[in-house]
Amino acid sequence: MIRHVAVFRFVPEFTVDQREHWMSLLRALPAQIPSLKRMSVGVDVLGGEHAHELAIVADFDDLDGLALYNRHPAHAEVLRISAPVKVSLATVDFEIPDVE
């Protein structure tokens, strides 16, 4: 499997409610994108020297499944919201065993 990790910082103007709405759209994606097997998303609760604000961890059977996700209209809608308010994004896409 492929685990997609994305770590974000946003402009302060991206409010808590807007972030909650954005995360609800992400949590709704597995029902719309068959190749997306697991999706977890949340805001940082710990802070600290290296802390960013929000992370996505999404699992796919393979890189093709991740490509389908990246091209999917429902994902495009999510990007449409975050693109203008994103300050930084760090991604790592790595292989994980089929069974954790």
Next chain:
Amino acid sequence: MIRHVAVFRFVPEFTVDQREHWMSLLRALPAQIPSLKRMSVGVDVLGGEHAHELAIVADFDDLDGLALYNRHPAHAEVLRISAPVKVSLATVDFEIPDVE
């Protein structure tokens, strides 16, 4: 539960073999640290504009479990290796449902 996400970039001198060894130490941590319920770690396979090099996704029952992990000697040994070769680190610690 708490999901700990850490995304790294390292100096080029931190070789592929050294990174593999470091990741093997991380994969061995669940057997040594009871509060660490799941650990996945891997190198980026996709690249791209926002790509960093390596990510850890580790799950704990709660923040106390994460604190135990951060203080544990076996984790300290992992940090001893990565601290001098780390270029950047981004972390997000967020809440996930007990059952994914």
